[in-house]
Amino acid sequence: MNMIDLIKSRRNIKKFKTDLVDQNIIQKWLEAASMAPNHRMTEPWEITFIGPETRKKLNHKTDFGNAPVLMAVLSRHGATQVETEENAAATACFIQNFNLAAWSEGAGTFWSSIGINGKNRELLEVPENYDLLGVFGIGYPEVVPEEKPRTAIEQKIKYLP
Numbered sequence: 682m683n684m685i686d687l688i689k690s691r692r693n694i695k696k697f698k699t700d701l702v703d704q705n706i707i708q709k710w711l712e713a714a715s716m717a718p719n720h721r722m723t724e725p726w727e728i729t730f731i732g733p734e735t736r737k738k739l740n741h742k743t744d745f746g747n748a749p750v751l752m753a754v755l756s757r758h759g760a761t762q763v764e765t766e767e768n769a770a771a772t773a774c775f776i777q778n779f780n781l782a783a784w785s786e787g788a789g790t791f792w793s794s795i796g797i798n799g800k801n802r803e804l805l806e807v808p809e810n811y812d813l814l815g816v817f818g819i820g821y822p823e824v825v826p827e828e829k830p831r832t833a834i835e836q837k838i839k840y841l842p
């Protein structure tokens with residue numbers, strides 16, 4: 682599949698197979714993800730793998746589509762508000778690299794933004810100076826959702842003289 686088809690076919694997965702995902706394969710996707718652009722080489726991302734005991738205690742409506750693996754992605758604050766925003770942008774690039782690396786090998790992720798919940802932050806031991814950008818279920822999709830239509834890109838483009 683070429684890159685454009687790969688990007689267009691990716692979905693947020695809500696139901697996973699029970700098959701495990703090899704930790705070495707996940708590490709390979711993380712290495713690919715870490716080639717993300719990041720201003721001044723801050724590499725602001727940190728990963729926390731969530732074991733079964735901690736998973737049970739998470740405050741979340743679903744069980745991440747029964748994903749066999751759960752990881753949190755944190756983004757470090759910078760010295761200024763601008764640096765913090767740039768770091769979050771870099772970590773979002775990291776996340777999308779990860780999503781696409783996994784997708785290219787038949788796996789998917791469920792992105793959940795449960796990090797705004799203070800109890801989850803505490804449970805996941807997120808330091809004060811980090812944002813929790815998401816908790817990700819990772820696995821092989823049982824169901825691939827239909828495409829969610831996007832606004833025509835022409836409506837998002839402005840041309841300045």
Ligand SMILES: Cc1cc2nc3c(=O)[nH]c(=O)nc-3n(C[C@H](O)[C@H](O)[C@H](O)COP(=O)(O)O)c2cc1C
Nearest residue numbers: 691692693694791792793794795814815826828829
């Ligand atoms: C910052 C961020 C937070 C998200 N949080 C959630 C979430 O809490 N629960 C959820 O079901 N999906 C979440 N998503 C996934 C989006 O709902 C999903 O990407 C969107 O519906 C488009 O679907 P698609 O990715 O399959 O094209 C999140 C995505 C982003 C970028």
